[in-house]
Amino acid sequence: MRQVIYTILENTPLTADVYRMRLRGDTSAIVAPGQFINLQIGGLYLRRPVSVCDWDGDGLVIIYKVVGKGTEALSRMAPGEALDSLSGLGNGYDLACAGENPVLIGGGVGVPPLYGLAKRLVAQGRAVTVCLGFNTTDEIFYEDEFRALGCDVRVSTVDGSYGAKGFVTGILPEHPSHYYACGPEPMLKAVFKALPCPGQLSFEARMGCGFGACMGCTCETVTSYKRICRDGPVMRKEELIWNA
């Protein structure tokens, strides 16, 4: 973890309430896709955790949905403004166990961290399938970006207005080597039940500190209590108590 003051380069809407923000600054603390940064936003006491979509040596990209006061204030920030951030938080996804043909499964605003993951898996020569689930056409983002990486991209919408009708579990490939999932908990549970192969799932929580000090986001796993912010947000399928 490192405290970094990022400079906003871009803050633009991708849909009605989903924004992409490009930040310039030190990314040396970010070591794996699926990690997050914790942002200090004016007028609020607690920092707000946002997953890293992609990063390089000069900066990073976050994609966030306006859901409350914090993200609303974030959406009003302009290029040139500074963002105090704790960078490189959480464990992130483990790329080593991807196998030949991993599948990346994202629901709604759970999609962003999968982009940085897809980019790195493709660079390693894996055949990557990406399954994206949204509620409706207007909410879709990053379909083209994943395709540009060379992934096999499949999209589902709950209302059937684009791609396959229904949930993302309806468009999963038959025999993936491994899965990586990020999205709302009902989606994660459905994926957990649907796919027999090993996988990694990323969780969301209301956090106090974001770096493991306050025990504000602890969950129970088969081996121990884990802090979603520090020991997660990515958990291995075998760790989850959903089997019981």
Next chain:
Amino acid sequence: MERLKVNLLGIKLDNPVIPASGTFGYGQEFAALYDINILGTFSFKGTTLRPRLGNPLPRIAEAPAGMLNAVGLQNPGVDRVISEELPALARVFHKPMMANVSGFSIEEYAETCRRLDACEQVGWLEVNISCPNVHHGGMSFGTDPAMAAAVTRAVKAVTTKPVIMKLSPNVTDIASIARACADAGADGVSLINTLMGMRIDLKTRRPVIANVTGGLSGPAVFPVALRMVYQVARAVDIPVIGMGGVSSAEDVIEMMLAGATAVEVGAANLVDPFACKRIIEALPEVMDRYGIDNISDIIGGAS
């Protein structure tokens, strides 16, 4: 630096700044960020006789100039704290530490303290009779003078280390609780724990925190905490540790003027992991600005 030193119940602190229990874990997360030996000491995560998972999620909510938490005393239990956390901590922290203890019965408080009494690393026992987030325990011991006195006596009977009773602000007259603890043999008191609060999500119309209520901390509570420290310091003649929303060197000075011998910093550590380091480094300059030579001179100096 000599001018920052204070004496807390017979042990010299290099400075009066102490991270508060529950905001500093068992030190490791912060030791990875800076040398935590710069601290006066720190109060480790509230520890109970048996391991506790704590409350369901969500445990945290935003508040104006502060936060609510209902962690519910998650901790690995005193035996694992002694066998795992303390040896790990010994590698990164070389000063006496404050052991924070909670319980659900008088016997449990006493037994946990008895086990920690055997640990050389422990300089003080801070006995939490004020946790608002657990049922049938915690705060119920700190809202009744007779119960507070009973816990104090039971703990004092099993330890030779200084005993600091951590008081709840969720009472009508905190000075009377402090007096009951002092009369029962407490060596010091620390205050305030969090103020009981609540938030409701407008979309779901349900409490944000799964436990329904949580403890309010952060700058929002600072004036309340300061007032209580002032009142308690005048009501007892044992040392008082002040805490509640302290976020700056100025806040530390203000707490000490109100009567605090040392000052704990809580929620600030969570939003700024370098908060204590920043405060300690700022103290000399702030003392210069207000004409303070030695920080121990100002304890209770507000007239």
